[in-house]
Amino acid sequence: EVQLVETGGGLIQPGGSLRLSCAASGFTVSNNYMSWVRQAPGKGLEWVSVIYSGGSTYYADSVKGRFTISRDNSKNTVYLQMNSLRAEDTAVYYCTRDMYSSSWERWFDPWGQGTLVTVSS
Amino acid sequence: SSELTQDPAVSVALGQTVRITCQGDSLRNYYASWYQQKPGQAPVLVIYGKNNRPSGIPDRFSGSNSGNTASLTITGAQAEDEADYYCNSRDSSGIRVFGGGTKLTVL
Numbered sequence: 121e122v123q124l125v126e127t128g129g130g131l132i133q134p135g136g137s138l139r140l141s142c143a144a145s146g147f148t149v150s151n152n153y154m155s156w157v158r159q160a161p162g163k164g165l166e167w168v169s170v171i172y173s174g175g176s177t178y179y180a181d182s183v184k185g186r187f188t189i190s191r192d193n194s195k196n197t198v199y200l201q202m203n204s205l206r207a208e209d210t211a212v213y214y215c216t217r218d219m220y221s222s223s224w225e226r227w228f229d230p231w232g233q234g235t236l237v238t239v240s241s
Numbered sequence: 242s243s244e245l246t247q248d249p250a251v252s253v254a255l256g257q258t259v260r261i262t263c264q265g266d267s268l269r270n271y272y273a274s275w276y277q278q279k280p281g282q283a284p285v286l287v288i289y290g291k292n293n294r295p296s297g298i299p300d301r302f303s304g305s306n307s308g309n310t311a312s313l314t315i316t317g318a319q320a321e322d323e324a325d326y327y328c329n330s331r332d333s334s335g336i337r338v339f340g341g342g343t344k345l346t347v348l
Contacts, residue, residue, distance in 0.1 A: 155337065157284075165276070165284065165327050167337040178335050214283055218337075226331045227274035227289035234283055 122146035122230055124215045129235030132205055140200040140235060142215030150193040153218035155228060156200045158211035158237075166211075170218050171198065183209075205239045212236050245273075245328055245340035252346040253318045261313045261343045263328030273311035273328045275304060278342075284327065288313055315345075323347045 128140040142154070156168040169179045169189040177189050188201040198215060213235050216228040245265040253259035263273055272291060276284040286295050288304035301316045311330075315322055328340040 157339075164325075164342040165278075165329075165339040167329070167339060170335070170337065180336070219289075221290065224271045225290045226271070226329070226337065227286055228276070228284075228329065229286040229289075229295060231283040231285070 122217075124217070124230060124232035126213065126215050126232040126235040129213065129237045131238045131240065133241050134206060134239055136205050136239075137201070137203045138205065138237060140202070140213055140215075140237070142198040142200075142232060144196050144198070144217075147217070148193075149191050149196050149198055153220065154189075154191065154198045155216050155218040156189065156198075157214045157216055157228070157231075158209075159214070159234075160208070160211040163211075168213070169200065202237070205237075207239050210237060210239045245330060245338055247326075247328060247340035247343045249341065250344045250346065252348055253315070254348050255320065256317055258314065258316045259318050259345065261315075261326050261345065263311045263313075263330075263340045264309055265330065265338075265340075266309055267330045267332045267338070268306065268309050268311050270333070271330045272306060273304070273330045275302075275311075275313045276327045276329065277322075278325045278327065279323075287326075318345075318347050320347050 123145045125143045155170040171189045186204045191198045215232040219227050275288040277287045278284040292304045303314045305312045325342050327342045
């Protein structure tokens with residue numbers, strides 16, 4: 121069964137750092153694109169970052185320079201290192217496999233259950 | 242950066258057909274994917290590509306594309322279809338973007 125499990129969320133003070141983990145099972149992370157998507161309380165979905173199978177990474181403007189996506193192939197796990205956290209980073213963070221069949225088709229499947237990050241003093 | 246625009250809310254009578262739309266310039270070059278999200282749950286993929294349904298998604302869900310608009314159609318809406326629906330696409334730089342979401346109410 122293809123599954124994603126996120127961990128690492130919690131309460132953190134503004135300016136602090138946190139690392140989220142996403143453990144995958146049923147497929148190999150290094151052979152896939154993997155994205156992080158977040159959802160602030162009561163708000164819509166916001167794409168955060170992607171890591172390609174070749175290692176290239178991309179970020180939303182809102183997190184560029186503060187967040188870093190990476191992976192550990194031996195653990196089949198993707199990470200999101202979040203630094204200089206702000207109140208507006210408060211959200212549920214989802215990990216998802218970023219699928220494609222051609223350059224003009226992209227979709228996210230499956231999704232993890234999400235981990236809540238609360239940035240507050 | 243690219244933007245995708247959705248109507249904030251749509252309603253449909255039980256058993257009737259509803260179309261949820263998503264507009265954006267990137268949709269002229271890239272297909273949208275659609276996600277259903279119920280309260281307290283993670284999003285679920287319902288449509289991707291030209292008009293593809295993942296295993297387990299009922300065939301009352303379908304997708305279409307025209308110009309800068311992608312549409313998700315539910316033919317014969319059921320009570321369990323009441324949820325938030327989000328479209329997603331990519332732009333030429335590889336950035337992914339979501340629409341603001343549409344809250345579907347089944348009356």
